[in-house]
Amino acid sequence: MARNENMKKDKKITIKELKRQKFLLGVSFFVVLYGIIFYYLPLAGWIMAFENYKPKKGFLGSTFVGLAKFKFLFEDEVFIKVIRNTFAMGVINLVTTTIMAVLFAIVLNEVRRGWVKKPIQTISYLPHFLSWIVVTSILHVSLSSTGIINDLLMRFGFIKQAINFFAHPGYFWPIVAFANCWKETGWNAIIYLAAITAIDPALYEAASIDGADRLQKIRYITFPGIKPTFMILLLMNVGNVLNAGFEVQYLLGNGLVQSVSQTIDIYVLKWGISQNDYSLGTAAGLFKSAVSIAIIVIANAIAKKYSEQRLF
Numbered sequence: 001m002a003r004n005e006n007m008k009k010d011k012k013i014t015i016k017e018l019k020r021q022k023f024l025l026g027v028s029f030f031v032v033l034y035g036i037i038f039y040y041l042p043l044a045g046w047i048m049a050f051e052n053y054k055p056k057k058g059f060l061g062s063t064f065v066g067l068a069k070f071k072f073l074f075e076d077e078v079f080i081k082v083i084r085n086t087f088a089m090g091v092i093n094l095v096t097t098t099i100m101a102v103l104f105a106i107v108l109n110e111v112r113r114g115w116v117k118k119p120i121q122t123i124s125y126l127p128h129f130l131s132w133i134v135v136t137s138i139l140h141v142s143l144s145s146t147g148i149i150n151d152l153l154m155r156f157g158f159i160k161q162a163i164n165f166f167a168h169p170g171y172f173w174p175i176v177a178f179a180n181c182w183k184e185t186g187w188n189a190i191i192y193l194a195a196i197t198a199i200d201p202a203l204y205e206a207a208s209i210d211g212a213d214r215l216q217k218i219r220y221i222t223f224p225g226i227k228p229t230f231m232i233l234l235l236m237n238v239g240n241v242l243n244a245g246f247e248v249q250y251l252l253g254n255g256l257v258q259s260v261s262q263t264i265d266i267y268v269l270k271w272g273i274s275q276n277d278y279s280l281g282t283a284a285g286l287f288k289s290a291v292s293i294a295i296i297v298i299a300n301a302i303a304k305k306y307s308e309q310r311l312f
Contacts, residue, residue: 049283069283079267079284086263086288089173089249090241093180098234100185102226105192106218121193124186132247135183139175139252140166166252169260179248191233192226199225231309239296242288264288 018025044059049069051062073079104124111117127135143149145162153159165171203221212220246265253261264284272281304310 046282046286048279049286051279053279053282055278065279069279070287072280073283073287078262081259082262082264082267085260086242086244089176089263090244092173092177093244094237094241096177096181097184097188098230098237100181101188102192102230104185105189105196105226106222108189109193109196109222110214110218121186121189125190126186127183128187130183132251135179136248136251139179143175166254167256169257172252172257172260175252176245176248179252180245191229195226195229196222228309231303231307235296235299235303235310238299239292241295242292 047059048062050064050066051059052065052068053059053062108117108121108124111120141147143165145164149165150159150162154162163171165175199221203225204217207217207221242264244263246263246269249261249263250266250269253266264287268281268284271277271284300310
C-alpha cells in the first residue's frame with residue numbers, strides 16, 4: 001500500500017516537473033530532431049558502400065556487390081598511402097597542438113600583470129576565426145622563394161639560395177603541423193586556462209610557504225590539477241586522428257607533394273565526386289568512421305585501466 005502511494009507521489013512530482021520544464025523540453029525536442037535529420041538519417045547512405053550505386057537507379061535498384069569496393073580500396077596502393085598520410089598527419093597534429101596548448105596555457109597563467117595577459121590571450125585565439133583560405137595564403141606568401149622565411153634564412157647565413165618549401169615532400173607534414181598549431185593553440189588553451197583557474201589557490205600559497213619555486217608549483221600543482229581535463233580532451237581528440245584535415249592539405253598540396261598530401265577526405269572527393277564513383281567514396285568514408293570508433297573504444301579502455309578519467 002505504502003509502495004503504491006510512493007509511486008503515485010513520484011508520478012505527480014514527475015508530471016509537475018515536466019510541466020515546469022516544458023520550455024526547455026520544447027527546445028530540446030527541436031535539437032534532437034535536428035540531430036536525427038542531419039546526423040542519423042544520412043547514415044542510410046552507407047548502403048552505397050556495398051552496392052555499385054547508380055544515381056538513376058537509387059539504393060533499391062543498384063546492384064549489390066558486398067565487400068567488393070572495400071577489396072578494391074585495400075588493393076589500391078594509392079589508398080594505402082592515403083591512410084599513411086592521414087594517420088601520420090593526424091598524430092602529428094594531435095601531439096603538437098595538445099602540447100602547445102598546454103604549454104601556452106601554463107605560460108600565460110604565469111603572467112601576473114592583467115594588462116599584458118589579456119591582450120596576449122585575445123590575440124592568440126584570433127587565428128582560430130580565420131578561414132583556411134586566409135591561413136594557407138599567408139603560408140604561401142611567407143614560404144615562397146621570395147617570402148620572409150627564405151629572406152631571413154639567407155640573411156642570417158643558414159642557406160645560400162631560396163628553398164621551394166612546397167616542392168619538397170619532406171617539408172609538407174611539418175608545414176601542416178605548424179599551420180594547425182598557429183591557428184588553434186590559443187583557442188585550445190582556453191579550456192586549459194579554465195582548468196588552471198579552478199585549482200585551489202591555497203595549494204599555491206602552501207607551496208610558497210614550503211619554499212617551492214614556480215617550476216615546482218607547475219610540476220606538482222598545475223600539471224596534476226589539469227590532468228583530468230587533459231585526459232578527457234585527449235580521449236575525445238584521439239577519435240579525430242583520421243580527421244587530419246581536408247582544406248589545408250587540399251590548398252597547400254600540388255603534384256610535387258601529392259604522395260604525402262592526400263588524405264582520406266581528398267580521396268573521397270576525388271573518387272566520390274570527381275569520378276562519380278559514389279560507392280567507392282562511401283566505402284572509404286565508412287572505413288574512416290569505423291577506424292575512428294575503434295580508436296576511441298581502445299583509448300577509452302586503456303584510460304579506464306590506468307586512470308580514473310574516461311569517456312564511458
